[in-house]
Amino acid sequence: MRNLVMTVSYDGTQYFGFQSQPGGNTIQDRIEAAIEQLTGERIAITSSGRTDAGVHARAQIINFHTSSLIPLERWAMALNSRLPPDIRIMEARTADPQFHARRSAKRKTYRYTINTNRVPDVFQRHLQFHHPTRLDVEAMRHALRALIGEHDFTTFCSVKSTKPSHVRTIFDAEIVEERESAASSSSGLIHVFVTGNGFLQHMVRIIVGTLMQVGEGKRDPSEMAVILQARNRKLAGPTAMAHGLMLWEVVY
């Protein structure tokens, strides 16, 4: 049995999220069906973590154990020819038998993209949340810094979470701006990158929904530390739309 590890990129627009569901139409269902078509094996794959319906992945990591003898270098192309065009295996490698895509992960990075131009970009509309009014990025940066470190993130977690602990560590969080020109100070793209040891349900989207209220001037950046302390989901902003979110990188 080999333990195969693959980097997977997907456009989540058409899917009910990563994790397998009775109704099907998930990324996991499609990949497992492609593996079964290719090898005849019914295998449950493991991912670095689920992504919600509509959320994308630049580099999701999966692993699974197989007794198939297909050479390593043939796996990506063989699976891609059996997958829909919005899911692609970017790379395949082998790992120690102990490697586990979720448990072995050391840090994960998500990116959330906000387009602040007056009119959305038709070509990237499935990847960008359109917010055509000015956001105070410096205030958002200030607010974001309050989240760095080990905290109980209950305030920024769906109330449906069943996790026994909401303590997670954010190693790094930053905002990168992409302006079309130096003059266009109130337009362009805002990318929010958050890197942590793990994320709770809707955590990045609730953080971004709250940051947008800070950017709009509806909240003071100093509130961020206060509501984090309170461990109360009601004190945070709304859950930002799924389509702006992308699983960016997983480090092992």
Place this chain on the structure above:
Amino acid sequence: MRNLVMTVSYDGTQYFGFQSQPGGNTIQDRIEAAIEQLTGERIAITSSGRTDAGVHARAQIINFHTSSLIPLERWAMALNSRLPPDIRIMEARTADPQFHARRSAKRKTYRYTINTNRVPDVFQRHLQFHHPTRLDVEAMRHALRALIGEHDFTTFCSVKSTKPSHVRTIFDAEIVEERESAASSSSGLIHVFVTGNGFLQHMVRIIVGTLMQVGEGKRDPSEMAVILQARNRKLAGPTAMAHGLMLWEVVY
């Protein structure tokens, strides 16, 4: 009557091209329907030129004459709220009564994008032709230079063309490479930009289909001038897939 000029961006994936058709589902049909909903006027809009089914536009230009009194600054948002999300009015302005989006155009630029990475980019798959084998870009540049100037482009024109003259001028043609890293000399994106005073049916796509054969080493770059002289469509390469093509800019 005001003569309104608008810059329109569209993702052509779902449409049967720009120009109105009895079957509907064209960019023109959607824009005219939105204008009628907004103003009650049934107006035929003029564009800088049709684009084929599946071809995109970053900045198509349209104009139309209207007696509507809606203030200029409200048009873009008012039409966008009545258009599907893959068609956006980027900007509206007024022009002299004589301005005509096609006849007044001085130069148009098209971009064709080829992705030479091993695996396609799921997020840009609707905008990039995937060609996962190495292309000799220097040979393609050499071949492309033969097209600059005023020529009869019958070789690079659909045999279905009904145009009385196939003489057009290409002012500029260049290839811009986007590499992910200096080391990845056989992967990345290749953008072919072609600027001319007008384009024949399938002209850019046939040019690119021929350039790809040059890039693959199936043709010598010096053939380009020879087949251009011959005015024979059969001597050129295949018509490249529509989805890699985008109307980039129109200059007046």
